[in-house]
Amino acid sequence: MSRAVPAQSIQTRPIEAQAGETRTGETRTDEAQAPDSPLDEAQVRADFPILGRLVNGRRLVYLDSAASSQRPRPVLQAVERYESTMHSNVHRGVHSLSQWATEAYEQARERVRRFINARSVREIVFVRGTTEAINLVAHSYARAELGPGDEVLITLLEHHSNIVPWQIVCAATGARLRAVPVLANGELDLAAYHSMLSDRTRLVALAHVSNALGTVLPVQELIRAAHARAVPVLLDGAQAIAHLPVVDVQALDCDFYAFSAHKMYGPTGIGVLYGRESLLAAMPPWQGGGDMIRSVSIEETTYNELPAKFEAGTPNISGAVGLGAAVDYLERLGRERVAAHEQRLLELATSRLASVPHLHLVGTAAHRAAVISFTIDGVHPHDIGTVLDSEGIAVRTGHHCAMPLMQFYGLPATARASFAVYNGADDVERLVAGLQRVRELFG
Amino acid sequence: MDLKDLYREVVLDHNRSPRNFGRLEPADAEAQGHNPLCGDRLHLTLRLQDERLSDLRFEGQGCAISVASASLMSEAVKGRSRAEIAQLYDEVHAMLTGRLSHPPAHLGKLAALAGVAEFPVRVKCASLCWHTLNAALERANAPVSTE
Ligand SMILES: Cc1ncc(COP(=O)(O)O)c(C=O)c1O
Numbered sequence: 001m002s003r004a005v006p007a008q009s010i011q012t013r014p015i016e017a018q019a020g021e022t023r024t025g026e027t028r029t030d031e032a033q034a035p036d037s038p039l040d041e042a043q044v045r046a047d048f049p050i051l052g053r054l055v056n057g058r059r060l061v062y063l064d065s066a067a068s069s070q071r072p073r074p075v076l077q078a079v080e081r082y083e084s085t086m087h088s089n090v091h092r093g094v095h096s097l098s099q100w101a102t103e104a105y106e107q108a109r110e111r112v113r114r115f116i117n118a119r120s121v122r123e124i125v126f127v128r129g130t131t132e133a134i135n136l137v138a139h140s141y142a143r144a145e146l147g148p149g150d151e152v153l154i155t156l157l158e159h160h161s162n163i164v165p166w167q168i169v170c171a172a173t174g175a176r177l178r179a180v181p182v183l184a185n186g187e188l189d190l191a192a193y194h195s196m197l198s199d200r201t202r203l204v205a206l207a208h209v210s211n212a213l214g215t216v217l218p219v220q221e222l223i224r225a226a227h228a229r230a231v232p233v234l235l236d237g238a239q240a241i242a243h244l245p246v247v248d249v250q251a252l253d254c255d256f257y258a259f260s261a262h263k264m265y266g267p268t269g270i271g272v273l274y275g276r277e278s279l280l281a282a283m284p285p286w287q288g289g290g291d292m293i294r295s296v297s298i299e300e301t302t303y304n305e306l307p308a309k310f311e312a313g314t315p316n317i318s319g320a321v322g323l324g325a326a327v328d329y330l331e332r333l334g335r336e337r338v339a340a341h342e343q344r345l346l347e348l349a350t351s352r353l354a355s356v357p358h359l360h361l362v363g364t365a366a367h368r369a370a371v372i373s374f375t376i377d378g379v380h381p382h383d384i385g386t387v388l389d390s391e392g393i394a395v396r397t398g399h400h401c402a403m404p405l406m407q408f409y410g411l412p413a414t415a416r417a418s419f420a421v422y423n424g425a426d427d428v429e430r431l432v433a434g435l436q437r438v439r440e441l442f443g
Numbered sequence: 444m445d446l447k448d449l450y451r452e453v454v455l456d457h458n459r460s461p462r463n464f465g466r467l468e469p470a471d472a473e474a475q476g477h478n479p480l481c482g483d484r485l486h487l488t489l490r491l492q493d494e495r496l497s498d499l500r501f502e503g504q505g506c507a508i509s510v511a512s513a514s515l516m517s518e519a520v521k522g523r524s525r526a527e528i529a530q531l532y533d534e535v536h537a538m539l540t541g542r543l544s545h546p547p548a549h550l551g552k553l554a555a556l557a558g559v560a561e562f563p564v565r566v567k568c569a570s571l572c573w574h575t576l577n578a579a580l581e582r583a584n585a586p587v588s589t590e
Contacts, residue, residue: 382508
């Protein structure tokens with residue numbers, strides 16, 4: 001396969017050593033826009049160096065942000081600046097670098113706290129990503145809470161990372177895993193949810209937004225019903241955090257909220273578990289090691305306070321710094337403005353794709369994020385993906401780590417286009433033209 | 444990369460109207476092939492006569508490459524001995540993974556799949572049918588139970 005050369009390389013500014021300074025460097029998006037003005041598409045796109053490259057001879061049209069989004073220059077610069085001017089281990093040294101590194105790491109935590117409106121930084125645990133956050137809750141919280149006869153309630157549209165950890169913990173405790181069905185349009189069957197929620201339910205774990213269909217779940221209603229039975233709720237926010245106008249854990253009143261930085265314009269290998277402090281405080285640590293202890297003798301260990309109790313070992317410090325910069329970036333753009341931009345793209349793409357003969361949308365929930373799953377009669381999604389790739393258009397094809405949902409639709413796979421802040425109407429047109437090409441080839 | 448190299452006319456034709464599609468009943472052996480990554484599924488049945496593959500059928504769902512590959516394979520292996528099939532598979536595999544600069548003439552229509560070598564993620568699609576055939580042939584090897 002021939003490799004295209006990046007048309008634009010990353011420009012790094014000279015790095016000045018600035019003690020403890022984690023501001024992310026100037027970009028043109030620093031200038032605050034009026035809150036109700038639309039997003040400046042050209043400016044945003046210019047912030048993402050990778051979008052300047054060619055793929056198979058064409059300008060890259062990246063429609064796979066639900067799998068992983070690209071990173072803007074301020075995030076790349078924040079990571080580079082941290083690595084080249086401040087790096088040391090955190091929470092350990094008396095020397096200046098260690099203090100700066102600790103400060104940078106903890107500032108990122110405070111940014112995340114503010115971003116999701118948690119009450120305290122003690123409720124913000126840095127993890128590797130959504131998957132690790134859910135596993136932490138499964139092993140530290142659920143394992144101790146569950147026993148034979150108990151039930152964990154999830155939905156049919158979950159990502160495998162919000163299914164498998166519960167299967168593992170149910171197998172270990174004798175509890176039962178139940179999945180609320182979905183309707184043909186991809187919305188949750190609310191009546192089924194309310195009837196499946198019972199005295200046996202010990203935990204509800206739900207996607208805030210479906211990665212395969214884009215469905216936005218009415219989580220506030222679902223949480224209220226669970227809380228009426230004193231059942232705690234975990235939300236998998238992987239697809240929500242960068243795309244909804246607001247994610248406020250206090251307003252949602254959720255008990256746990258999990259998300260990954262790499263789906264919100266930050267680096268891979270870092271993510272967040274938000275946990276209600278009273279729950280986190282009562283939970284045992286799930287990994288032992290350095291940083292999570294207060295004192296250790298061979299006989300016993302006193303655990304550190306929150307959130308350090310859940311952060312054994314040297315953390316992903318530069319990842320946290322990058323996440324903090326991604327939070328800043330999103331806040332500077334304005335989350336409502338971003339969400340409005342993506343909703344416009346969703347509407348445009350939905351109506352444009354409807355004009356493609358023999359194309360079927362999978363999932364048509366009334367409330368959706370900018371994720372579109374589709375099939376074309378007589379063409380396997382894999383072939384759609386290859387044809388689009390030859391045109392420089394990146395979409396995902398397959399089961400999207402949601403095999404139970406695919407089985408419900410009787411589909412081995414779909415093609416999925418997911419939109420982000422840097423996509424525009426021109427990307428939708430390129431997609432539609434690419435799909436015409438698919439029709440020509442396989443029609 | 445040139446799409447026309449992957450989706451040659453022969454490939455598109457065998458995808459549109461796969462040969463030897465269906466199921467043999469009764470069969471001497473059968474096997475299931477599954478590529479979990481793309482959800483491709485293949486069910487293959489075959490009959491042997493005098494240690495030669497006298498007939499085979501396949502059914503299932505898959506991308507154009509996996510369907511066309513199974514269809515082309517089904518034509519190419521019919522009537523052949525196990526040893527001949529093993530040799531053919533080695534050559535096809537070498538072609539799919541780009542280890543042959545020019546597919547030898549005796550590969551016949553199978554050479555239409557040579558373009559797959561330029562699309563590494565698709566090699567698995569094209570080889571699924573061969574793995575399934577090997578599994579079925581191995582099963583046909585098993586000593587016949589007298590019960
Ligand atoms: C809804 C949802 N949950 C969980 C995950 C897992 O995220 P990660 O792989 O970053 O842990 C993803 C991403 O693939 C997702 O879309």
